[in-house]
Amino acid sequence: MRQIKHPAIEQVELTDIMYALSDPARMEIVGRLAQAGRQMTCGELDLNRPKSSMSHHFKILRAAGLVETVIDGKEHLNSLRLAEIEQKFPGVLYAVLKTIKLP
Amino acid sequence: MRQIKHPAIEQVELTDIMYALSDPARMEIVGRLAQAGRQMTCGELDLNRPKSSMSHHFKILRAAGLVETVIDGKEHLNSLRLAEIEQKFPGVLYAVLKTIKLP
Numbered sequence: 678m679r680q681i682k683h684p685a686i687e688q689v690e691l692t693d694i695m696y697a698l699s700d701p702a703r704m705e706i707v708g709r710l711a712q713a714g715r716q717m718t719c720g721e722l723d724l725n726r727p728k729s730s731m732s733h734h735f736k737i738l739r740a741a742g743l744v745e746t747v748i749d750g751k752e753h754l755n756s757l758r759l760a761e762i763e764q765k766f767p768g769v770l771y772a773v774l775k776t777i778k779l780p
Numbered sequence: 781m782r783q784i785k786h787p788a789i790e791q792v793e794l795t796d797i798m799y800a801l802s803d804p805a806r807m808e809i810v811g812r813l814a815q816a817g818r819q820m821t822c823g824e825l826d827l828n829r830p831k832s833s834m835s836h837h838f839k840i841l842r843a844a845g846l847v848e849t850v851i852d853g854k855e856h857l858n859s860l861r862l863a864e865i866e867q868k869f870p871g872v873l874y875a876v877l878k879t880i881k882l883p
Contacts, residue, residue: 776869
């Protein structure tokens with residue numbers, strides 16, 4: 678199975694998390710992953726945007742340490758790194774998630 | 781006295797706040813204003829960066845609704861819109877502020 682690289686939580690900076698959350702599409706992905714509380718495929722998280730645009734958003738979410746993606750056959754399974762982020766930056770992501778109104 | 785325009789709190793979007801906090805210099809300005817708990821001049825908040833760079837950062841902080849600037853003679857007095865932001869997005873800014881380590 679091909680692996681996708683993710684930053685260790687020690688390398689994650691709050692400014693990168695803030696940047697990742699500065700886009701409505703990425704905010705929605707994070708909100709939907711939090712609401713589901715499980716791994717979701719890219720298809721499930723499709724926001725009716727071009728595939729290249731969604732790939733870009735997932736790349737930024739992974740680089741910021743917010744999302745972990747594992748490859749399972751033809752599927753990309755995405756999950757929120759909520760527990761790790763919460764431990765490093767207590768309360769930040771939970772407070773943000775409370776404000777998200779999903780469409 | 782010349783006035784500087786600020787968005788009403790109703791117009792403030794969380795994604796704009798996240799973007800404003802995605803830069804270490806702007807994060808530091810916000811942290812210092814919160815720590816001081818009073819109006820501060822641009823001189824007091826100088827981060828040893830070019831004046832044009834600082835102006836740019838203050839412009840983004842104002843546009844995001846985080847900072848209010850009033851002009852008093854030759855001084856620009858800046859303050860954090862903490863109470864308004866807290867009311868609209870409870871807990872977000874406080875959680876972020878707790879993580880800021882000022883130099």
